[in-house]
Amino acid sequence: xxxxxxxxxxxxxxxxxxxxxxxxxxxxxxxxxxxxxxxxxxxxxxxxxxxxxxxxxxxxxxxxxxxxxxxxxxxxxxxxxxxxxxxxxxxxxxxxxxxxxxxxxxxxxxxxxxxxxxxxxxxxxxxxxxxxxxxxxxxxxxxxxxxxxxxxxxxxxxxxxxxxxxxxxxxxxxxxxxxxxxxxxxxxxxxxxxxxxxxxxxxxxxxxxxxxxxxxxxxxxxxxxxxxxxxxxxxxxxxxxxxxxxxxxxxxxxxxxxxxxxxxxxxxxxxxxxxxxxxxxxxxxxxxxxxxxxxxxxxxxxxxxxxxxxxxxxxxxxxxxxxxxxxxxxxxxxxxxxxxxxxxxxxxxxxxxxxxxxxxxxxxxxxxxxxxxxxx
Numbered sequence: 001x002x003x004x005x006x007x008x009x010x011x012x013x014x015x016x017x018x019x020x021x022x023x024x025x026x027x028x029x030x031x032x033x034x035x036x037x038x039x040x041x042x043x044x045x046x047x048x049x050x051x052x053x054x055x056x057x058x059x060x061x062x063x064x065x066x067x068x069x070x071x072x073x074x075x076x077x078x079x080x081x082x083x084x085x086x087x088x089x090x091x092x093x094x095x096x097x098x099x100x101x102x103x104x105x106x107x108x109x110x111x112x113x114x115x116x117x118x119x120x121x122x123x124x125x126x127x128x129x130x131x132x133x134x135x136x137x138x139x140x141x142x143x144x145x146x147x148x149x150x151x152x153x154x155x156x157x158x159x160x161x162x163x164x165x166x167x168x169x170x171x172x173x174x175x176x177x178x179x180x181x182x183x184x185x186x187x188x189x190x191x192x193x194x195x196x197x198x199x200x201x202x203x204x205x206x207x208x209x210x211x212x213x214x215x216x217x218x219x220x221x222x223x224x225x226x227x228x229x230x231x232x233x234x235x236x237x238x239x240x241x242x243x244x245x246x247x248x249x250x251x252x253x254x255x256x257x258x259x260x261x262x263x264x265x266x267x268x269x270x271x272x273x274x275x276x277x278x279x280x281x282x283x284x285x286x287x288x289x290x291x292x293x294x295x296x297x298x299x300x301x302x303x304x305x306x307x308x309x310x311x312x313x314x315x316x317x318x319x320x321x322x323x324x325x326x327x328x329x330x331x332x333x334x335x336x337x338x339x340x341x342x343x344x345x346x347x348x349x350x351x352x353x354x355x356x357x358x359x360x361x362x363x364x365x366x367x368x369x370x371x372x373x374x375x376x
Contacts (some may be wrong), residue, residue: 004029020049054079060086063095068103075111082113089119091128098131102139115149125155126164130266133177136170145180158272162169166278166295169288178267178298200272275307283312283328287321292328309340317345322356329364 004027008015020026026049030042032118061078062070071092074080083091093113096104105128109115118127129149132140155162165174268277276284279300282292292312296302303311316324329335338344346365349357 022049024049034255055086056080056086059084060092060095063092063104066099066101066104068107069349071104071107075107082108082111083117085119091117091119093117093128094119094126094131097128097137097140097144098135100132100135100137102137102141102143105140105143109147115144115147116153118153118155126155129153130155130159130161132171133165133170134168136168136173138170138173138176141173141176151177151181152366154272156268158269160269162267162269162278163276163281165270166291167285169286169291171290171294174291174294176206178294203212253351267295267298271332272304275305275311277301277304279304279312280310280315283315283321283324284319287316287319287324289327290322292324293331296331302328302331303337305337309338311337313337314339314345314348317349317354317357318352320352320354320357322354322360323359323368325360329360335361335364 007017017028026047028045028047031039032042033039054074054077059071059074061067062074075082078264083093085091086095091113093105093108093115096108115129116127127149128155129141129144129151132144151161155164162177165177221285267279270277274280277300279292279295279302282295300311305311306315310318311333313325313328313335314337316328335345344362346358348354348362
């Protein structure tokens with residue numbers, strides 16, 4: 001037996017019924033009441049709803065459950081924009097990248113998603129590459145890079161993808177990022193290179209003078225020291241942004257483009273908040289020795305200071321990362337450095353009662369003290 005319920009009472013001439021189930025029959029009738037209280041029912045109108053229209057919720061649900069067929073079907077329908085965010089402000093690519101759904105990532109990229117789009121919600125304002133780096137999905141990271149994802153994008157705190165990868169602690173991803181050249185050249189060092197170029201008589205002399213900067217390498221990994229075998233006297237050079245075009249004399253449209261980077265520039269990029277390098281974040285967050293070793297091997301400065309004058313060693317001491325403290329000391333960290341308040345690592349360890357770290361620092365200090373010579 002059918003029962004009726006009231007869905008609207010009023011004087012409107014039309015009303016839209018919402019919240020109906022898809023593919024379901026419904027029966028409607030009007031009850032018209034006169035001022036005297038008399039009423040009359042209209043003839044019954046039978047209707048049936050169609051299937052539920054495709055929405056962004058279906059689109060994001062397909063990504064959440066890793067349903068490739070449904071995702072392709074929705075995108076082919078053309079009713080949903082590929083970069084529409086979910087309720088948390090994340091695009092489908094961000095979710096797929098964070099979860100490591102490589103095939104979904106490829107589908108979304110082939111349908112025109114913006115690989116460098118940042119979400120506008122939350123404190124981080126992340127993008128897909130950062131999320132993939134943090135989660136350790138190297139295949140996704142490589143694919144996004146091949147399709148234009150930039151290492152230069154920063155979140156609201158000024159952190160780059162390398163900061164995110166360091167927080168995630170996935171050494172394979174970090175190692176590949178460093179090899180791929182994940183940050184820009186140190187601008188100050190590059191300015192020195194340009195000045196040498198301006199003062200050189202010809203290109204060969206320029207590269208000869210440049211050999212002193214052994215920390216500089218080509219993007220293909222070739223050090224400056226070997227470039228003299230490729231550059232001959234009489235060739236001309238023209239500077240690019242962080243690179244040079246080398247031209248053969250008298251031959252049009254014959255040139256080589258040499259682009260350079262520095263190891264230090266790759267791993268010592270600082271965030272916009274505390275002025276932390278990736279090595280600083282290791283000292284503050286995880287204390288991961290393997291990650292720290294990777295960064296140091298790639299040229300990270302173990303004595304760099306943040307905005308408060310703290311070094312990675314100080315931050316590691318404050319966070320009681322005993323093994324990392326040992327590593328930093330072994331790799332050249334200066335235990336005598338003071339912060340802007342004149343405090344050193346040993347004083348910090350004592351204030352926070354880091355007993356194991358105190359013992360380690362004191363033993364290291366004893367070993368470094370010169371032994372007194374005995375006089376007969």
